[in-house]
Structures are given as C-alpha cells and as structure tokens.
Amino acid sequence: MINISLPDKSIRQVEVGTTAMDIAKSISEGLARNVLSAKFNDSVIDAFRPLTEDGSLQLLTWKDDEGKATMWHSSAHLMAEAVQQLYPEAKFGIGPNIENGFYYDIDFGDKTITQDDLTKIEKKMKELASQKQIFVRTEVPKVEALKTFKDKGDEYKVELIEGLQDGEISFYQCGDFTDLCRGPHIPSTSHIKAIKLLSIAGAYWRGDEKRKQLTRIYGITFPKKKELDAYLVLLEEAKKRDHRKIGKELELFTFSQRVGQGLPLWLPKGAMLRERLENYLKQVQKDAGYEPVITPHIGAKELYVTSGHYAKYGEDSFRPITTPNEGEEFLLKPMNCPHHCEIYRTKPHSYKELPIRYAEFGTVYRYEQSGELHGLTRVRGFTQDDAHIFCRPDQVKEEFKAVIKIVLQIFTALDFKNFITQISIRDPKTPEKYIGTDENWEKAENAIIEVAEESGLDYIVEEGEAAFYGPKMDFMVRDAIGRKWQLGTIQVDYNLPERFELEYIGKDNKKHRPVMIHRAPFGSMERFVAVLIEHTAGKFPLWLTPEQVRILPISEKYHEYAEKVLLLLKNYEIRAEIDYRSEKTGRKIRDAEIQRVPYMIIVGEKEETSGKVSVRRQGEGDKGSMSTDNLIKMITEEVQNAL
RNA sequence: GCUAUUGUAGCUCAGGGGUAGAGCACUUCCUUGGUAAGGAAGAGGUCAUGAGUUCAAAUCUCAUCAAUAGCUCCA
Numbered sequence A: 001m002i003n004i005s006l007p008d009k010s011i012r013q014v015e016v017g018t019t020a021m022d023i024a025k026s027i028s029e030g031l032a033r034n035v036l037s038a039k040f041n042d043s044v045i046d047a048f049r050p051l052t053e054d055g056s057l058q059l060l061t062w063k064d065d066e067g068k069a070t071m072w073h074s075s076a077h078l079m080a081e082a083v084q085q086l087y088p089e090a091k092f093g094i095g096p097n098i099e100n101g102f103y104y105d106i107d108f109g110d111k112t113i114t115q116d117d118l119t120k121i122e123k124k125m126k127e128l129a130s131q132k133q134i135f136v137r138t139e140v141p142k143v144e145a146l147k148t149f150k151d152k153g154d155e156y157k158v159e160l161i162e163g164l165q166d167g168e169i170s171f172y173q174c175g176d177f178t179d180l181c182r183g184p185h186i187p188s189t190s191h192i193k194a195i196k197l198l199s200i201a202g203a204y205w206r207g208d209e210k211r212k213q214l215t216r217i218y219g220i221t222f223p224k225k226k227e228l229d230a231y232l233v234l235l236e237e238a239k240k241r242d243h244r245k246i247g248k249e250l251e252l253f254t255f256s257q258r259v260g261q262g263l264p265l266w267l268p269k270g271a272m273l274r275e276r277l278e279n280y281l282k283q284v285q286k287d288a289g290y291e292p293v294i295t296p297h298i299g300a301k302e303l304y305v306t307s308g309h310y311a312k313y314g315e316d317s318f319r320p321i322t323t324p325n326e327g328e329e330f331l332l333k334p335m336n337c338p339h340h341c342e343i344y345r346t347k348p349h350s351y352k353e354l355p356i357r358y359a360e361f362g363t364v365y366r367y368e369q370s371g372e373l374h375g376l377t378r379v380r381g382f383t384q385d386d387a388h389i390f391c392r393p394d395q396v397k398e399e400f401k402a403v404i405k406i407v408l409q410i411f412t413a414l415d416f417k418n419f420i421t422q423i424s425i426r427d428p429k430t431p432e433k434y435i436g437t438d439e440n441w442e443k444a445e446n447a448i449i450e451v452a453e454e455s456g457l458d459y460i461v462e463e464g465e466a467a468f469y470g471p472k473m474d475f476m477v478r479d480a481i482g483r484k485w486q487l488g489t490i491q492v493d494y495n496l497p498e499r500f501e502l503e504y505i506g507k508d509n510k511k512h513r514p515v516m517i518h519r520a521p522f523g524s525m526e527r528f529v530a531v532l533i534e535h536t537a538g539k540f541p542l543w544l545t546p547e548q549v550r551i552l553p554i555s556e557k558y559h560e561y562a563e564k565v566l567l568l569l570k571n572y573e574i575r576a577e578i579d580y581r582s583e584k585t586g587r588k589i590r591d592a593e594i595q596r597v598p599y600m601i602i603v604g605e606k607e608e609t610s611g612k613v614s615v616r617r618q619g620e621g622d623k624g625s626m627s628t629d630n631l632i633k634m635i636t637e638e639v640q641n642a643l
Numbered sequence B: 001g002c003u004a005u006u007g008u009a010g011c012u013c014a015g016g017g018g019u020a021g022a023g024c025a026c027u028u029c030c031u032u033g034g035u036a037a038g039g040a041a042g043a044g045g046u047c048a049u050g051a052g053u054u055c056a057a058a059u060c061u062c063a064u065c066a067a068u069a070g071c072u073c074c075a
Helices: A020-027 A029-034 A065-086 A115-129 A142-152 A155-162 A225-241 A243-249 A268-287 A301-307 A309-316 A337-344 A393-413 A438-454 A495-499 A525-536 A556-571 A585-594 A605-610 A628-642
Strands: A002-005 A011-014 A037-040 A043-045 A055-060 A101-107 A135-139 A170-174 A177-180 A194-204 A213-222 A298-300 A329-332 A356-365 A381-391 A418-425 A459-463 A472-478 A484-493 A515-520 A549-553 A576-578 A599-603 A612-617 A621-627
Touching: A011 A020, A020 A029, A020 A037, A020 A055, A037 A065, A043 A065, A055 A065, A065 A101, A065 A115, A065 A170, A065 A177, A065 A213, A115 A194, A115 A213, A142 A155, A142 A177, A155 A177, A194 A225, A213 A225, A225 A243, A225 A525, A243 A525, A268 A356, A268 A381, A268 A393, A268 A525, A298 A301, A301 A309, A301 A329, A301 A337, A301 A495, A337 A356, A337 A381, A337 A495, A337 A515, A381 A393, A381 A525, A393 A438, A393 A472, A393 A484, A393 A515, A418 A438, A438 A459, A438 A472, A438 A484, A484 A495, A484 A525, A495 A515, A549 A556, A549 A585, A556 A576, A556 A599, A556 A605, A556 A628, A585 A599, A599 A605, A599 A628, A605 A612, A605 A621, A612 A628, A621 A628
Parallel strands: A002 A055, A418 A459, A549 A576, A549 A599
Antiparallel strands: A002 A011, A037 A043, A037 A055, A101 A213, A135 A170, A170 A177, A194 A213, A298 A329, A356 A381, A381 A515, A418 A472, A472 A484, A484 A515, A599 A612, A612 A621
C-alpha cells in the first residue's frame, strides 16, 4: 500500500499501481470525467499512470494551467495524426503546447500548405477526436526507438532520439499515430471538442537558420465550443487594440522610412501624453528622494569598454561615431548606467550620503535586428525611465522595497490591477556565469525574496534568469484582455561599481564598494505607452488623455457661449477643444466618440439661457445637464482621484 | 539577420501590359441642426525606390528600402 496525499490535506491509502483516474473516480464520476492529467510530487503525469510510491497528488482539469497544457500537447498529437493521414509523406519535428494552444513543426516536402489545407486538417482532427482515441504510453529502449523512426524515414525524430539517454525514451500512440514523447497526455481525444488551426509560419528546424525550414502550424483546442468562440472574439479584440493601429488613428506616433527603421516619431498628441507620464513619475521620484541628472546621447567608446558592454554587445551595435581626430570614437549610448557611474565618481562619498539616487529619462539606442522591430514595443531608439541607486550593502533591501513601492504606485495610478513579479536568481549549476562573491549574491537574492514576501507580492522565482552581474525582479502586468506584458525591472548590480571602481568612505574610515540598483518602473516610455494603449484600447485615463473635453455647439449661434465655457475650463487647466464645424450634433458626437474624447459638452439654446452645459461621457452616453462649476469639479476630482 | 507575404490618394482598400479607381478624411458652397455619419461640388497619386524585359511597365523580372507574420536575439 502507498500513501497519497491530496490537496485538501487528506491522505489516502491505496494499492500500488492505483492511478490518478482511480482516485478521481473514487471522489466523483464528474471529476473523473474532467480529469486531464495529474500532478504527482511536482511532475505532471498521465491520469492513467500507475502510482508506485508515496506522494502528493493533484488532479488536473481544464481549470488548471497544467491541465490546459496537457490538453494542448495532446491536441498537437491529434493534429499530427490528422496530417499523417492526409499527407503520408509528412515528417514531423516537434509539437509542443504553448501559452495559448500548440504548434507542430512539419516537413511537408515540396508541398506548400495553404489556408484550405488547414481547414481540411481541422476537419480530420474533429473526426479523429470524436473516435475517442486513447493515448497509450510505452517505454522504449534507445536502439528500438531509433530503428522505428529510421524505418519511417523521419530524420527529425531520429535526431531528437540521438540526443536522449537510453531509458528515458517513451512513445505515445494515439490512433495509428505513434510519436516520440515524454508526455503526459489526456485520457482520450474525446476531451477535444472545439478545434481551430490558427496560422501557418515557417520555422527553422531547431531554430537554426542554416537548417531546413519546416512548416509550423499553430492551433488551439477547447473542451467546449463556447470557449473557442470566446477565444476567437478575444483575438479580434486584440487586433482592435493593436497600438500601431490606435497610435495611427489617434495621431500619437508614426515612423518614417526616411528617418529610419525602429525610430519612432512622437506626434504632438503622443508627445503630450508621454510628457504627462514623465511628469507624473518625476514627481513620484522627487518625493522618493531621487535627484535628476542629465547626460548626453553619446559617450566615448572607452566608457563601454570599461563597463564591459562593448565586449559583449559592441559587434551587434550601431557602429562607433568617429571624428576628424585620429582614433577618436564615440558610441550612441545603449544604456545610461556608465554615465551615471561617472557622475557618482565626481567626488568622494561618505557612507552618510548613501543612498544616492540619480534619475534620468535617458534616451538610448540599440541596434535591434530588423526582424525584431515591432511598433513601439521593440525599437532602436527609446527612452528609459531610468535611475541608479548607489547604496551600502546593508541598504539594498530597504532601497529595493522603496522601488517596489514606486512601481506599485504607478501600476495603481494606471489601472494595471493584475500583475505578477518574477524574481530571477542564479543557476546554481553554472556559478562560472556570474560575477561577484557568493556571499553578496546570496544576500541580494535573499533580500529580494524577503522584500517580495514583506511587500505581499505574488511572485515566481526563476533560476538561471538573473543577469550576469546580479539578481533582478521583473514586473509582468496582465492587460484588460488578459495578455501578459513585461514592464518594469529592478536589478541589483555588483559588477559596475567594481568596474568603475566606485567607492564610499565607511564608518571605519576605509574605502568600501557601493551596490548599484538599476530600476525602470515603466521600462521604456515607448513600450509602456504601447502597453497602455492596448490595455485601455486608446481610452486613456482622464489625466493622461490629450483632449479631455470637446465642446460641441449645436449651431454657429452658440460658438460664443462655447468659447466662454472653453475659457472657464482652461482656467482650471482642463484640456478642451471646440468643434466649430458646421456639422450636425450627431456627427460631432460620433467623431468625438471615435477619437475617444472622454467628455463631450453640448451647448445650445437651453444651455446658453440657463448657463449650464449638457455632458456626455465617451462610451456611456448622455449624462444630463449641469453647471460648469459642477463639470469642473467632476473633472478635477476624477483627475485627482487617479493619482 | 533568415524565410514568406505585402507596398496604389492623408486613412482603409479595389484594380491591373495601352491616359489611375472607391469609401472615408480634406477644401468650398448650401444647410444652423439636440446625443454615433445632412447635401452638393472640388482638389488630391511619378502606383515604395532603382534597374531590366517590351513599341508600351503601376502591372512582368531582378535588386534595394520599408511594413507584416514566424524563427533567432534583447545590456
């Protein structure tokens, strides 16, 4: 007998060889019907895998991320089975599940796959799924595994198997399709009720551009048709929120071929919005004891040789700028920290002065590969809301905490309610990849984790994701339609203080090395504005939006009154415009709605004689009439409450 | 950077070896109106750039540039 503990802390004594499915059935038939896989001592296994030792068991269903993953992984197999039946010549690469669905890389030989083929494959998949095929696991010796796929002529699988250890190779069979696979899989294809193949793309075998390009088919499946429909609606919604589209519509930013790839041009409305964001953060930082500094856009090449970045990135960067003088070279700055280090070095520092916090909206230039550029989220010139904190080792924790506070304050002000943090620490297996003493690393890593705990953050720890110079914490927000975006980052750095020989005089009258904390709550203004656009679908919070109020006179007769109202609003620094066009009110409203102007003020005879205004809220409709005083009060309160 | 697709008016897009099209936006005129498109007229394009094929190229071919998607990358 073995002891299996369940998430409710109960312990069941069962016979060796009992499966997760058996346990599910003993709880309820309904649960058993929904079980996709199970988590046994931290590894996800088939629901039909016999349990042979004590351990903790969690049954996974569609509600669990791992359950979804199992389902999508199995769906990839189902797709491969369909492909094999329709195109017997096809050879298979890899077919994993991904965040939303799955893909399979397939070599179709000379055949090009089109949208029509996807429909065909989809149909076949539905047919096969309804056959309620079960997934059968077999463990296979390496020799035999190699033989199977050599006989089949599938060189990709052969290559994959060659990289595996004997004894860890398993096959899964589903219908007449057998695949090399670690598993786990769902109990049967009957769980797959709704299928959509989404797109086709080329992908190099093993991500290597020198090797053959395979056809990658992306798809997603659901246990209910309704969920698929909802997902497709979501995809449409995402398309509508694309910041490149909205940025154009609202005249926020543009790109020009003549200026160059990946170099955004901020239009007046976008620049105003960005400026408000910057001013907001400047105020927050001022309150938190940051000091502004300003540094130039270029720096001598030596500066980056000293920082170590030239060795690491120099080859893949913009070429150095030369001068008429022999041997003189400058680089466009790819980051602000070396400049800030030099500012720190201008005079000796006492331990009493620390922490010193230098903040700068510093524009940096990085030569991203052309294929990587994407709207405002990936550009070659961007402005970081950067700051560097120079502190004593004993202050790291406290400073880190203070930075987190700023980040949270900003997220709240901008209505990012859902976010998680990722703490990236060293990979203990490869200590040679990191610089600095073990002691410092341990201290910093522990400090970050403690701070995360104390700040009540929802965090995950990723081993091996740390920068070579120190551990970091990244903030990932979920936007209004559930997509994840990485925004702010806080990094602890022992490297640059060393390289720049930064010092402070301690209480003991000896020289000590400060610790640097790099931090950027927005990350970059470009990326942040892009995310903000997609999060809000262009309906920015009132305090940020370029045009807060549009005054719509019913006819020319009321232009004068409109101007009177405009003047009143301007006195309170409310950003308002008048629509002077000789259009009907319905038209003016429609245009203001499309341009996402939060408040529309309609003024006509009624308003002029009563000295009031009619208010309409974007997306909500008519709000009735009120006095201008009340309007101003309403708007200023809305702005103040947001910050 | 690699592969594929695309590039026609400010925007969204149709067309296609023989004088360039629509809707919206824009300008002017009419209209002076009450909560998501009033009417008419007009103006606007070397069809991304360069070369080639052809009697003739926006259209076909090649190259370049850019955009889009995926891959690889991201201090």
